Amino acid sequence: MDDGMPPGSSAGARTVVVVRAGLSFRQSHEDTVTEDSGNYFRKGFGLGPEVQETLATDYDGRLVDLLRQRDYTLEAGGITVRLAREFGFCYGVERAVDYAYQTRKRYPDRTLFLAGEIIHNPHVNAKLRDMGIVFLESGDTGFDYSRVRPEDVVILPAFGVTIDDMKTLRGIGCIVVDTTCGSVLNVWKRVEKYAKDGLTCLIHGKYYHEETRATASQAQKYPGGTYLVVRNMEQGHEVCDYIEGKGLSRDAFLEKYREQASPHFDPDLHLLRVGVANQTTMLARESLAIGAEVGFAMERRHGASHRDEHFRTFDTICSATQDRQDAVNALLEEPLDVMLVVGGYNSSNTMSLAALCADTVRTYHIADASCIDTARGTIRHLPVGAHDEVEAPIWLPADRPLRVGLTAGASTPNNKIGEAVARIFLTRGVEPSVIG
Numbered sequence: 171m172d173d174g175m176p177p178g179s180s181a182g183a184r185t186v187v188v189v190r191a192g193l194s195f196r197q198s199h200e201d202t203v204t205e206d207s208g209n210y211f212r213k214g215f216g217l218g219p220e221v222q223e224t225l226a227t228d229y230d231g232r233l234v235d236l237l238r239q240r241d242y243t244l245e246a247g248g249i250t251v252r253l254a255r256e257f258g259f260c261y262g263v264e265r266a267v268d269y270a271y272q273t274r275k276r277y278p279d280r281t282l283f284l285a286g287e288i289i290h291n292p293h294v295n296a297k298l299r300d301m302g303i304v305f306l307e308s309g310d311t312g313f314d315y316s317r318v319r320p321e322d323v324v325i326l327p328a329f330g331v332t333i334d335d336m337k338t339l340r341g342i343g344c345i346v347v348d349t350t351c352g353s354v355l356n357v358w359k360r361v362e363k364y365a366k367d368g369l370t371c372l373i374h375g376k377y378y379h380e381e382t383r384a385t386a387s388q389a390q391k392y393p394g395g396t397y398l399v400v401r402n403m404e405q406g407h408e409v410c411d412y413i414e415g416k417g418l419s420r421d422a423f424l425e426k427y428r429e430q431a432s433p434h435f436d437p438d439l440h441l442l443r444v445g446v447a448n449q450t451t452m453l454a455r456e457s458l459a460i461g462a463e464v465g466f467a468m469e470r471r472h473g474a475s476h477r478d479e480h481f482r483t484f485d486t487i488c489s490a491t492q493d494r495q496d497a498v499n500a501l502l503e504e505p506l507d508v509m510l511v512v513g514g515y516n517s518s519n520t521m522s523l524a525a526l527c528a529d530t531v532r533t534y535h536i537a538d539a540s541c542i543d544t545a546r547g548t549i550r551h552l553p554v555g556a557h558d559e560v561e562a563p564i565w566l567p568a569d570r571p572l573r574v575g576l577t578a579g580a581s582t583p584n585n586k587i588g589e590a591v592a593r594i595f596l597t598r599g600v601e602p603s604v605i606g
């Protein structure tokens with residue numbers, strides 16, 4: 171049993187060393203790691219082969235396989251579909267979903283809870299609900315664990331949970347299956363180091379996103395640990411201006427960023443020494459640009475020779491996100507009439523892909539294939555930066571051949587991508603079954 175726990179531990183709450191993806195967390199004043207022996211798992215249960223068939227049935231897609239075999243291209247009815255070479259499920263999502271299935275198999279008779287969504291895809295989450303997994307709601311102070319009993323099992327999502335959530339779970343003493351992605355753990359390590367060294371953690375991300383909340387909480391492992399989350403370059407510039415003594419007043423800055431910063435955050439004190447990190451799924455070029463701008467602002471404020479005392483940065487975009495963005499950039503160099511991006515409307519990396527595409531070509535971010543009305547020729551989609559879905563008329567005009575680019579976020583399974591491909595061709599009257 172590979173549970174990340176030291177062998178030979180016996181039941182009863184006590185302090186141990188927990189090994190997570192090669193990182194060793196010893197008991198410390200802020201993050202006491204106290205686990206019941208054998209109740210913390212982060213490497214699955216060795217049941218991978220037993221759940222593979224179910225996973226393949228639930229998520230594999232014939233048309234996606236065909237696209238791969240045909241150099242990522244399918245042509246029929248005057249439509250050419252070009253799929254980006256990196257798309258869909260990433261290693262972190264595959265692992266999280268796999269472990270959730272393994273957990274159901276390992277504990278068929280126990281009550282299984284999930285802290286929020288395993289990933290941001292409604293179909294995957296619906297499958298888990300069908301398996302009897304109960305989703306815990308999130309409140310202002312973390313997830314509501316009031317229904318969880320010591321004999322129950324709680325699965326943690328790929329995004330991870332906050333240090334307060336972990337403390338609560340330890341207090342309950344339930345079984346914890348931690349699917350936090352290794353790339354997220356790498357960001358935590360970086361943020362923790364900044365906080366330990368007395369730097370404010372400036373995180374490019376969405377402050378309400380599960381991953382960013384969990385990441386920001388890592389800063390609070392240390393006394394006085396501070397964070398500030400910025401959503402985009404516009405907010406990055408406001409931070410730079412403040413560093414240089416320009417822009418918003420202290421009160422206005424606090425008012426604007428109250429929700430996005432740790433409770434005791436004071437811009438006069440906490441923007442003197444800053445370390446930059448990011449949510450793993452943000453637009454990489456924006457994260458890098460924000461880091462660079464903050465570095466320049468520190469140079470102008472403190473002098474180039476003092477830059478390193480006041481500023482650190484580290485690109486914490488995960489390789490899967492980077493690969494998908496690079497593949498889309500490569501695809502966008504081809505002549506395309508339209509781009510389709512498939513993924514949950516609350517999926518950060520899908521939104522980043524859509525933003526990237528929309529700069530270059532007419533782009534539709536759809537939640538799934540049901541957004542494509544093949545009879546009317548319309549498409550429902552979420553425009554970049556919008557909160558509400560809208561409908562576009564006649565998105566594939568029939569009067570000329572069209573090249574359709576396609577990609578999908580890291581939480582979109584292949585069968586959902588395949589369904590979207592099928593509907594693209596159906597819009598032109600081509601039965602998907604004849605494509606082969």
Ligand code: SF4
Nearest residue numbers: 260262351353450488
């Ligand atoms: S997008 Fe990156 S960080 Fe998120 S689960 Fe996938 S691999 Fe991990």
